[in-house]
Amino acid sequence: MKESLTIVKVGGKIVEDESSLQQLLHDFSALPGYKLLVHGGGRSATRLANQMGVETHMVDGRRITDKEMLDIVVMVYAGLVNKHIVAALQAKGMNAVGLTGADLDVIRSVKRPVVTIDYGFVGDVQSVNGDSLSKLIHMDVIPVMAPLTHDGNGQMLNTNADTIAGETAKALADYFDVSLIYCFEKKGVLRDADDDESVIPEITHNDFVQYVEQGVIQGGMIPKLENAFSAINAGVKQVIITSAEALGKHQGTVIKG
């Protein structure tokens, strides 16, 4: 029987609010078994860019990562946010290590090819080194992963944190019984965007397709759920979308494979 591993992905909003972050890390620390945390970046990068007088370029609501913006996200995600979380976990007696994809070569990606839009230094995940991560985890180390990868040729690449969480969960499913928990600001996938209590308790891929057609599920929730279904279909034991406040409380939306 495989041992259990819980992978928690936490978004930028929670990371940026000190009391929310401390509460989340408290709840995360209390989870049983092996653990791994993936964090987003949040708006700190945009704030720093503004303060530096660097313009943020957006196309269709998505950030373009030019050279200057890449330096900024590396500084904010791998530096400020990651080390803040690692030091906070160490203060709770959790032996955390901060990682980007370049560290221990844990995640390689390819620079997203230009089709119609050049997203710049953005990486699409190619491979996750489950062996390296598994060794660390078995040493009772808690990997804290920033949303950055590398291309194997010395280039860092900005990478979506939901995808990192999903791909890491898939790669570690060979080594552990993996539960993947996406924490965000809502209590789960909502049937009615205006009613925070309208959480859909379980969702199949057929439900998902229908909800998207009906416009019930839209925007950033679509790629998040695509990552979630991809993980559950690749051997991840459990995938849940829930709020940071509900971490460890078995609430939220359960993804059914």
Next chain:
Amino acid sequence: MKESLTIVKVGGKIVEDESSLQQLLHDFSALPGYKLLVHGGGRSATRLANQMGVETHMVDGRRITDKEMLDIVVMVYAGLVNKHIVAALQAKGMNAVGLTGADLDVIRSVKRPVVTIDYGFVGDVQSVNGDSLSKLIHMDVIPVMAPLTHDGNGQMLNTNADTIAGETAKALADYFDVSLIYCFEKKGVLRDADDDESVIPEITHNDFVQYVEQGVIQGGMIPKLENAFSAINAGVKQVIITSAEALGKHQGTVIKG
């Protein structure tokens, strides 16, 4: 017999110049045996502070690390500089991992007490976790250490890179035959500051005391040599001060215990 480990400390100036850095990493990769790299920060932090409109406070030529400046050095040292080096080493097939003192709890420090000057968030090294580092190194991992530590209570602290290199060498002397190489812009400790060829090939502590009295050795070279003597007297097998260009060429100043 213990296996050999080479610890290389490289200063900010080399790190900031792309071709110098690539040459250094090339030479570093070619060193035999286990390896560990400690990097300084350089002036990128000051540049970023300027760009952000954050004032750099200096007292007696030393930077005061207030809250804003701490965020900046964490971003630049642990983010930009560290990940650039790690990704570059990975591109050379070296399995590097970037670490601050908080990661894996490798270096704890105490915030420097205020005597006459409040240096702010600056840490004096208290303990180095030789066991954790040794385990990583035995996994053929190359730790790349940024000049930052933590206090165990969640606070990151800005820490001198020469000291980190010296204390890490001392802690690892129980596990390896450690060679510690300080790389900087000169060819070694100079007898005449105006003559780059006047390298002192060997220096004892008595020589050092005399050179300081005579004013031959001054400024930043004094604490660097104090770290070097402290290391050689604590069981580090070899300590050398040399230029980045001479790495691996057995040149420079050898510290005699």
